[in-house]
Amino acid sequence: MGIHPRHHWNVTPREAIALQKRLAGELRLDTPLDLSRLRVVAGVDVSVRAGRSRAAVVAMRFPDMEVLETVLAEAPTPFPYVPGLLTFREGPVLEEAFRRLRVAPDAFIFDGAGCAHPRGVGVASHMGLWLERPTVGCAKTRLTGWSAGPGPGRGDVAPLLAREPAPDAPHPPQIGAVLRARAGVAPLYVSPGHHIDLASAVALVTACLGRYRLPEPVRAAHRAAALRPAQTGAAGAAAP
DNA sequence: GCGACAG
DNA sequence: ATCTTGTCGC
Numbered sequence: 325m326g327i328h329p330r331h332h333w334n335v336t337p338r339e340a341i342a343l344q345k346r347l348a349g350e351l352r353l354d355t356p357l358d359l360s361r362l363r364v365v366a367g368v369d370v371s372v373r374a375g376r377s378r379a380a381v382v383a384m385r386f387p388d389m390e391v392l393e394t395v396l397a398e399a400p401t402p403f404p405y406v407p408g409l410l411t412f413r414e415g416p417v418l419e420e421a422f423r424r425l426r427v428a429p430d431a432f433i434f435d436g437a438g439c440a441h442p443r444g445v446g447v448a449s450h451m452g453l454w455l456e457r458p459t460v461g462c463a464k465t466r467l468t469g470w471s472a473g474p475g476p477g478r479g480d481v482a483p484l485l486a487r488e489p490a491p492d493a494p495h496p497p498q499i500g501a502v503l504r505a506r507a508g509v510a511p512l513y514v515s516p517g518h519h520i521d522l523a524s525a526v527a528l529v530t531a532c533l534g535r536y537r538l539p540e541p542v543r544a545a546h547r548a549a550a551l552r553p554a555q556t557g558a559a560g561a562a563a564p
Numbered sequence: 565g566c567g568a569c570a571g
Numbered sequence: 572a573t574c575t576t577g578t579c580g581c
């Protein structure tokens with residue numbers, strides 16, 4: 325996996341915001357992803373505990389979702405959680421995890437936002453610039469935007485608009501989708517990260533859904549990143 | 565000034 | 572995200 329850093333991570337919140345505004349203009353959100361040619365999809369997540377962050381990337385074969393590789397990376401948590409600046413908290417350890425990846429996934433699904441972000445650069449979009457491959461944001465709650473909400477059935481989808489529609493204002497652009505991954509549970513907030521369009525992002529997440537709320541790759545990464553007091557090494561996992 | 569706010 | 576006991580439900 326070739327990684328392509330665009331800037332260093334030691335920045336102030338003010339500088340972080342300036343960087344996001346610059347990077348937003350470099351995203352490609354109009355590229356279709358042909359699922360019939362997708363072979364490997366990866367899930368990405370980070371857990372934090374006692375000032376330490378652990379990143380996990382789990383690559384799975386598509387569409388059968390067999391685990392091909394799991395990599396972990398650990399480091400001191402370098403940045404506080406600030407809504408809109410999550411990437412500057414998770415970015416450094418995620419970069420290290422990506423460097424340890426031997427297989428090259430055709431697409432990545434992140435636990436967090438893609439372009440459905442105040443400045444259009446959620447963690448999936450931001451790291452997409454590092455990966456230079458298709459990335460999708462799959463958040464469990466809303467960061468920004470407005471939606472009437474999807475229907476109650478599994479697979480139901482509703483548009484996520486940039487803001488709530490106003491009577492005498494132009495219709496807000498669509499920045500993502502709200503997806504009911506399971507009947508009777510809170511929906512997922514899906515948005516394209518980089519090198520992928522919205523329709524493909526929703527199709528990819530939907531295709532990776534199993535019997536749980538989160539798409540399988542993200543669920544696997546979430547579990548792999550879980551920071552327990554003492555964890556025994558798992559087969560195929562790189563040392564933190 | 566007030567409310568909102570990925571993980 | 573993490574801190575935490577029990578509890579309701581398939």
